[in-house]
Each structure stands twice: as structure tokens, then as C-alpha cells.
Amino acid sequence: MVNDTLTINTKHLLYALYASGVKHFVVSPGSRTTPIALMLAEYERQNSEIVVYIDVDERSAGFFALGIAKTRQEPVVVLGTSGTAITEYMPAVAEAKVSHIPLIVLSTDRPAELQNNGAPQTLPQHRLFGELTPYFVSFTLQDEHEDNTAYIDYMTQKLVHSAMDTGQPLQINLPLRKPLMPKLHDSHDVSITPLTFEKTHIHILPIVIKQTHVVILAGPNEAADYKDELLQFSRDHQVPVIADILSRARTTDTIFGVDSLIKAHYLTDEYRPDLVIRFGGTPVSARVLQWLQRENIPVWHVDGHAGNDHSRHVTRAFQMTPTAFLTQLALTNDMTFYQRWQQLNDIPRHAVGEASVSCMLNRILPENTAVFVANSMAIRDMDDVFSGRTTQKIYANRGVNGIDGVVSTALGMSTVSSQRSILLTGDLTLFHDMNGLMMAKKYQLNIDIIVINNNGGSIFSFLPQSQADEYFEDMFGTPLDLDMSKVAYLYDMPYIQLKGAAALGECLSHQVHGPRLIEINFDRQENVANHRELLELNQHE
Amino acid sequence: MVNDTLTINTKHLLYALYASGVKHFVVSPGSRTTPIALMLAEYERQNSEIVVYIDVDERSAGFFALGIAKTRQEPVVVLGTSGTAITEYMPAVAEAKVSHIPLIVLSTDRPAELQNNGAPQTLPQHRLFGELTPYFVSFTLQDEHEDNTAYIDYMTQKLVHSAMDTGQPLQINLPLRKPLMPKLHDSHDVSITPLTFEKTHIHILPIVIKQTHVVILAGPNEAADYKDELLQFSRDHQVPVIADILSRARTTDTIFGVDSLIKAHYLTDEYRPDLVIRFGGTPVSARVLQWLQRENIPVWHVDGHAGNDHSRHVTRAFQMTPTAFLTQLALTNDMTFYQRWQQLNDIPRHAVGEASVSCMLNRILPENTAVFVANSMAIRDMDDVFSGRTTQKIYANRGVNGIDGVVSTALGMSTVSSQRSILLTGDLTLFHDMNGLMMAKKYQLNIDIIVINNNGGSIFSFLPQSQADEYFEDMFGTPLDLDMSKVAYLYDMPYIQLKGAAALGECLSHQVHGPRLIEINFDRQENVANHRELLELNQHE
Ligand SMILES: Cc1ncc(C[n+]2csc(CCOP(=O)(O)OP(=O)(O)O)c2C)c(N)n1
């Protein structure tokens, strides 16, 4: 018993997704997905651009898709079965929403007649993610009418376009009635009318800046890679660039580790800009925004989402790409000012404790290595000491800064790179998405997972609650005593325990294939002391 | 720097929760939780009824809380930090919504001024779960006004009551501004005015039934334990009771495995009831509802949520408890009819393959053992062959039938029982919530986890998509090659691999403490054959 209408409409849906730029699908098993999953498997055989991954844990699947989407800057689909399976995507959808990634949830659903009346495995899936997915549509693939089919073609393209244009996740809900079997090897030729979306090109007047002590602060930037334009502009106009670790533009020509520089009082009056132009998202360094505010330095924000500024200190918001902005910009900066800033990179960055890992990566990573960095201390340490000497491909989940889904997002990222990738993570973060490792094993993904294992959350030791000794360890430190060698063993991954960051070079230089787990141990108490020590070492006299 | 208003209001919130019946809290670490987590830790020391669990993975934490709530029939709180952490609760919230459990999400949040303007780790948490949490409130614990404090006292009690009364999850959102440190050892005496909620007792007229071939179908029933009243009624009025595996009322006096009986054509005309009274939720057996519909047997539904019936075959819905209903019921059933039905239990149930595990558990479980049963084939097999000889404490997540969170829900359940508990699960389901095992290790929970390992999802082999050989194994079978001995090793749990169900008796008879992982291997292909064979074996001539 197969279903013709369902077969044809499913084809239309898949072809329309492809016509809109979707090539990657991450599928989780479940009976309601049957028609889509089977037709997709068939489509994968027919179209060499289509890539399908299978991930049993939908939470991990959501993040895996996110990882591909954020590195390819492409819409990626997750497909899951009705019920809690769909709710499992919510963490990845949240991260996608806030970090502007067009993640597409294809949620198969029970048909209308099974809603709200005690049918098993049935949820109100309609707009399940609420505000998190501004774009939503429900298709009835079993409704046989040419208007319906044309609607699927059109609406899929329109919504995927909107999702990409605004960087927002999209839910496509698919209520499906049994029988669910599609007709495989169906000979029907399906053709899609491709829809193109064009925008008015607004002519921007030249932006003339009279200030001569201008600094660019390049914040996190998931979308366009504007490094070359930025560096060219910086050199041509002598504008120093403070580059966030996630700016995709941090090189040895830009300033790194501004957080530490401010903390160690390096940014004295002679460094004070009279205008800062901020590109991209909220910087990893909270201190740099505080500094701009405290020093009352005027800030312009240039970004597709400009004005998104919780420091409430931006005075002009340019909602455009940095590249468009830079081409219109006329300014003549002060040469001494520029040179003074450029010399900041010569200040030696002493890194002890956990930060030594980031330091060592800075020294030894092969060019263009893609690195995924976990939240908590890892991203802060990288922002502090990683100079961008060899690679600008640094990624993280900095929308909602979750410690969840990090393994899967990194693995998704690793599929995009032809080179071996790196994940740098804390132990709790690794634990949170340990299930994600299944994909590393199954697809033998090329990644070195470096775990900074301090047996718990070290970030909390820097916060006021660390004073509440009676309860601190239980409620915040939360040591798990996770044996990393056993984790690696479970997933058949080579396991290497290093005595310290120094050994990383040797370890990463080996030619290997597939995933590896590399553990470096640290002590949480010592880490706090180390960071204090570091501050003193680096202190500006 | 501590915060007095925050301290006092947090106390009020916690005391009001306790006054409403909340005793169990499952906390996940995160900085925004600081005031609540610390005051709660202090409260736990002061009040011996308060129990706090710490679970790093919020998804597992949500299900762990659900497990406690469903077995204690009490509201249970999960406490988490702002951002994706809160989205992680969605799967458990969905299950709670559909299976009517008062799960309470305390979601700490960033303050208003950090919303919607690029602040990190910030989501629109207001009504984040949409329709899934009909009850919602946002408290500003740092607002110093007596009206605010009185509102916290009152509203907490009112909403927890509503959540319990209607069996719905509740979100309490807590926007918090830094500084977040509460004053520990604060001497302020906080007292709460307890609020009691009373209902009109409606006098129900006696319900007189003229039919004499009445059968009761006791469906899944998470709430009231009405077994004794039901059995008494059944005996007194000669009404046979078909008891769902999750009815909490299946004993040797009730009929079990009706699904197989229908499938094997045992329910011939002489068994046809002229009225069926359905209690509780949607039965595990889909076939029994189809049978009622096909045979056009009138059905009354009695349940707090009566009328929730996707077979659309219920003719009268009584929205009341079965106990209230039974006390009003006058009927005289036919004795021969009753006896005929009662003899159905004498039919031998041959169980081969995976069902042999359920069969064996039926034989050997100590009285009153609490058993959590995973979805997919495990619950179906149990429904088929477990007679309820020794225990009625059978639980499952049958709201949305997820394969997620099962380990954690079972572990939450196990904390409630003074006896050693059992989890019966498939391998994919175990994998999905493997992280849940961390709680078993940390708290050394008393549970035997029995994994029916057929290396993938065996349920799909019974569905039409199993015909699509080219794609089936990849898309639906999804073997993970998970080595269970390594899983046990990772969590320092004793691991036992049994050659078959027969060895279970010996294995479970040992006096042990803490969790164990018991694996029994099956072959998915054979399992399908076995089930067919079974059907033939059991076939009514
Ligand atoms: C899903 C989620 N839960 C909780 C948090 C709060 N949180 C932030 S950092 C952290 C500890 C992370 O520990 P680890 O990964 O070991 O890194 P470390 O702090 O040691 O650098 C936690 C629990 C979060 N960001 N996301």
C-alpha cells in the first residue's frame, strides 16, 4: 500500500528544499518520518550533492546540523518523528535563533484527527518553538490538489529564503496520515520552478569620519568572511582592529586579547579612541564593552543586526554588512596612534594553567585548521591568548552560550573541513553531549577532541558563589569523576592523556584518521591561582 | 555584596513551594541560579523533608524530576540557569503535559534590561514552552515591596495547586539581576500563610446500568491507586476487568494481554460485552480500541480527563475519578459471562524471543517491585505477558512515548521505592539517555537496568518500511554497535551479560546495592520471526 500523492508532494518538498540551497540533512529514526526519510534516502542516491547523516539522539542531531549550517553558511535540515523527538531540537533551535543560523526543522506530525484527543506520541507541534522560529509552515503532503503542490514548491522556497536572509530557524510541520509508505523508484518527473529573491540596492552616501583616533572592534561574525577587506582597510587607513576570537578576522595584523590588556591596565589614555566602529555580534570579552562605556567612547555598530547592544552604548547603528560599510567609508587616521596600537601585540602573553593549552594551539596548529571552542573558560582563554597566527576558522556557540550540544556542533563543523579539526572543551561540556560522540565514531570524523579536565566547572570558582564553601562544590563545582579513557573506550576512539599543554605539538603532529580524545588535566583551585598569577605577570607597570 | 530583598523573597518562594507540597528539587549548575540554589541548599539542611538532587545534564534532570513526580504523585521542581539550559527541559515538560504530571520548571533568567539586545545566554524565556505549560508566572525576586512578597507567597501556592489539580506542568520564570549572592544564615523568620483549596462536592445521582455483559477496561493510570476498590467492585458485581499493564490494577484477578487475545481471535462473540467502561488514559494496546470500534461496542469513559479519546468511539464521558464513579454504580452482571472472561487468563502465554524477558520478570520479581518500562517493544511485550502476579508498580512515559529520558525517569522512580527497582529498556532508548546513568552512579541508586539489546530499533521491523530493504537498516534499524560492558564500565556499574531470560532469576536474586547493567542479546530478524511464531502458537483454533 503506497501513497501516490504523498510520494509526489514529498518529492516536491525535497526538490524545493534543494532548490533553496539545502544540501545537508540530519535524520533521526522514527516511524512518522517514513515517507520523507525513504524519499530522501533515494534522493541522496540520485543527487550527489545531497548528504544525509543519521543520528539517533535528536538533541545531538540538532546541534550537528547547526554545526554544518554555521560553517557552511547554508540552511541545513533536521528531520524527526512526532512527539518528544521534536522537542529535543529546542536547544539547537534556540542557539540558531540567537546566533542567526537558518536551521530547518522538518517535524513530522500526526494528522489533525489525532490531535488533542489522547492519541499517543502526539503534541501540539504547531509553532512548537514559539518565538524561537519566526518562520513556520504546515504542509499537508497527502492533500491531492495542484494548488497544494504549487504551494509546497513556492512556500518552501520563500520561507527558506526568509530564514537565510534574516538568519532565523524555520519549522516545517508535516502532519501525516497512515499509510506512510511512499512509492520508491517512482518515475514521475518532478520539476520545480525556481524562485529568486532580489533586493533593491540602496545607494549609500559616503560616510565621512572626521575623527583621527578610530579603532575597529571586530566582534563575532558567523556569516560573511570579510577578513581580507577588513585588513586591507586597516592598513590603508591605519585603523587598528581589535579582533574577537570569533571574528574570523583575527590575524597577526590585528590586536588580540584586549580583555587581558584592559584588565592589566595597558590601555592608558594615549590608546583612547575617539570613535570605535563595532562589527558583528557581542564580543566574547565583556570587559571591552564595559571599557567603551566607562571611558565614554562613542561607538558605531555595523552589522546586519546592528543595534543589538546590551551595553546600550551604541550611538549609531548601521544595519548593513561590514563590507558594504567599509567601501563607503572615508577617514584618515593618525599614524602614531595606529602604530601604538599595533605594538600591543608585542606584549608577551604569559599563559599558565589552562590557558597554556590555547597558547600552545596558537603555536602549533596547522594553517586553516577549523577549531570549535566550548563555552565557559575555553573560549575566554582562547580569546585571551590565541593570536590568529595560523587560522581564522574559530567557531563556538555564542548565541546562548550553552554547554550543551557542543560536541555535536563541533562534529558538524568537522564534516565541512577537508583538514583535521579540533574541539577544545571542558569536561562538563563534553559530558553534556557525550552522546554526540556516536557520530564521530559512526562516520569516523576527523577531529581531535581536547578536553581540559578540571573535574567540574571551573568558571564558577571566579564568581562570588565560590565564597559559599559549604555548598559550593555540590551546587557549582559539580565534579563528575568522569574517566576520559573510558569515554574514549566506549566510542572506540584512541585516547591520549597529556601531562600538560607542552606535549600537544608532538601529539597533533601525527598523521591520523578518525576521532581522538586528548585529555589534559588541571586542578580547579590551582587554575584560579594561575589566573591571578597571570594577571600579575602580565600587569602593566 | 549580598542582596537582602533577594534573600527574603527567595525564602518566601521556597517556603511557598514547600507549603504547596513540593519536597523534591533537581538542580543543574549555572551562575544565574545562584540565589535559589544556595538558599535551597541551606533549606535542605534545615528541613529534613527537602531533598535536593544535582544533575549536570538538564535534559536528564527534567526526566529525573518527572520520575519522582509521577511515582510520588507530587509536584517536583527542576531548577536551571538561563539560556539553552531551560530549553533542555522541553522533552520532559512535553511528557508531563500529556501524561498530566505537575512538573515545575524554575527557570532563572536574565533581567529585563538584558533582554532582546544581544546580551549573551539570553532567550525569550517568558512562556518558553508555549502551550505545554498552561500555567506560568514571572517573579521579580529583587523587587522590594511587601505586595510583591505577598504575591510570591500567594501566586506560588495558587499555581502549584492548579498544576496539581489539572496535572499540568508549570513554569516559574525568575529574572535576576547581579549581584546574585543571597545572605546565607540569614536570621529573618519567614512565615507563609498557607492557602487551602476546596472544591464543591457535587452529589452524583446513582448510575444504573441495565446491561448485563459489562466489561471494565482499566487503562493507564498515573494518578490514583484505585486497585482495591476496583477489584472489590469486580468481584461483587461480576464485572471482568481488562487491566492495562500501566493501570496499576493488573493482578491475577484481572485479564491481561488482551492485545494478543484479540490478535489470536480468542474474543469470539460470546465474549462480546454490551457495554465497556473505560478508566484512565489511552491503553497501551492499540488493538483493544480498534476492537471496540469494529464490534461497535458502546464505551463509557471515566477519568479526570474523560473524553480524551482518539478512537472517537466513546459515547459517555464521565469526568470524575473511577473511585467516585464506582461508588455510584448499580449493575448486575451475568455470572457466566464473568466466568468465561475470567478463564481467559488460563490460556497459556507462550513467549519466545524478547517477550521471554517480560515473561520471566512476571515469574520472578519480588512483590511490589517498581518497574519502569521503556517504549517501543518493551512496553508491548510487558502488556502482552506480564500478569501482575507480584507487582502493580509498573511505570512508563506514555504521554508522548519518547525513547528519550527513559533512564532518568526510571532513576527518579527508583529513588521513591525502598526496594530495588527495575528498568526494562531497548538499546537505542538506553543510548538516548545514557547521560542519565550519571545519577545512578552518583547517588548509587538501587536499580537493575535490563537492556534488551537487539542492536537497533526492532519495532520498525514490524512496520511497512521494513519492506524498503535498500534503505531500511540505515534509516530505521540504526544499529549503534554499543558495547554495553563499556557503558557499565564508564559508570562504574557491575555489568552482567545473560545468555537468555532464563538466567534472570538467579541474577536478580542476589543481594546487591547500587545500580547494575544487565544485558540480554537478541536478533532483530529473529524477533520478527519469533513474534509471528508466537502468534501461531497462541492462535485460537
Ligand atoms: C546547557 C547549559 N547548562 C548550564 C550552563 C551553565 N554553565 C556555564 S559554564 C558551566 C560549567 C562548564 O564546565 P566545563 O565544561 O568543565 O568548563 P570549565 O568551567 O571547567 O571551563 C556551566 C554549568 C550552560 N551554559 N549551559
Ligand SMILES: Cc1ncc(C[n+]2csc(CCOP(=O)(O)OP(=O)(O)O)c2C)c(N)n1
Ligand atoms: C525521542 C524519540 N525519538 C524517536 C522515537 C521513535 N522511535 C520509537 S521506537 C524507536 C526505536 C527504539 O529502539 P530500542 O530502544 O532499541 O527498542 P526496540 O525497538 O528494539 O524495542 C524509535 C527511534 C521516539 N519515540 N522518541
